[in-house]
Amino acid sequence: MAQSRRAYYKELKKVIDASDVILQVLDARDPEGCRSHEIELTAQKSGKKVVQVLNKIDLVPPQNARAWQRHLRGEFPVVLFKATQQTQSSNLSSGVTLHKKSLVENAALVGKITSLSGAVGTENLLNILKNYARTSKDSKDKQVITVGVVGFPNVGKSSLINSMKRSKAAATGNQPGVTKVMQEIQLDKNIVLLDSPGVILSTNDQTNSLILR
Numbered sequence: 001m002a003q004s005r006r007a008y009y010k011e012l013k014k015v016i017d018a019s020d021v022i023l024q025v026l027d028a029r030d031p032e033g034c035r036s037h038e039i040e041l042t043a044q045k046s047g048k049k050v051v052q053v054l055n056k057i058d059l060v061p062p063q064n065a066r067a068w069q070r071h072l073r074g075e076f077p078v079v080l081f082k083a084t085q086q087t088q089s090s091n092l093s094s095g096v097t098l099h100k101k102s103l104v105e106n107a108a109l110v111g112k113i114t115s116l117s118g119a120v121g122t123e124n125l126l127n128i129l130k131n132y133a134r135t136s137k138d139s140k141d142k143q144v145i146t147v148g149v150v151g152f153p154n155v156g157k158s159s160l161i162n163s164m165k166r167s168k169a170a171a172t173g174n175q176p177g178v179t180k181v182m183q184e185i186q187l188d189k190n191i192v193l194l195d196s197p198g199v200i201l202s203t204n205d206q207t208n209s210l211i212l213r
């Protein structure tokens with residue numbers, strides 16, 4: 001376990017180093033608890049932009065999500081997000097024509113299925129990234145930016161990437177540790193997303209130095 005932990009740190013460091021923009025994915029149920037101030041500071045110190053994404057907003061009351069958004073907005077752009085989940089439900093909603101009677105009788109279930117399909121926040125996020133791509137200084141005429149997607153295990157980094165890409169480009173799962181190595185996904189001609197393994201950074205963790213220095 002310690003071995004894989006170390007390997008995950010190395011992959012995370014690779015992602016941070018290679019990125020112009022860091023997307024920190026936070027679980028809307030406990031955004032402060034899964035925030036890494038170290039990553040934010042390191043990124044900002046080296047001139048990288050940081051964007052906070054409050055993911056899984058379908059699991060909290062809307063007013064909570066908005067309160068967290070207001071709290072973080074003083075420092076960072078914040079996007080409220082719900083990723084598409086690659087379960088049978090999303091297949092169902094795309095592939096099955098439901099009988100009118102069953103729609104009425106199973107209203108709750110149908111509601112659940114339709115709420116599972118379709119992501120929320122992709123447009124917003126894309127606009128922010130496109131804006132950075134347009135104004136990026138390093139890449140002059142090419143205006144290509146690399147966006148590192150980082151965050152605690154299981155917060156939905158890979159699901160977010162798939163929702164942005166509108167396909168299953170990155171493996172996801174309901175267990176932490178699904179993503180093990182850095183993965184590059186071309187979103188469009190200007191934006192490259194980097195998926196990273198989830199790593200929990202605590203302030204008194206010695207291994208932090210691996211990432212930050």
Ligand SMILES: Nc1nc2c(ncn2[C@@H]2O[C@H](COP(=O)(O)OP(=O)(O)OP(=O)(O)O)[C@@H](O)[C@H]2O)c(=O)[nH]1
Nearest residue numbers: 056083154155156157158159172173177178179198
């Ligand atoms: N309800 C809900 N579930 C989500 C959302 N986004 C992701 N999930 C679920 O959360 C779990 C983890 O998603 P992943 O995308 O694999 O998370 P990850 O951050 O890439 O995880 P690691 O690669 O293991 O660090 C999966 O079961 C997803 O279906 C969301 O917006 N809402």
Ligand SMILES: [Mg+2]
Nearest residue numbers: 157158178179
């Ligand atoms: Mg992942």
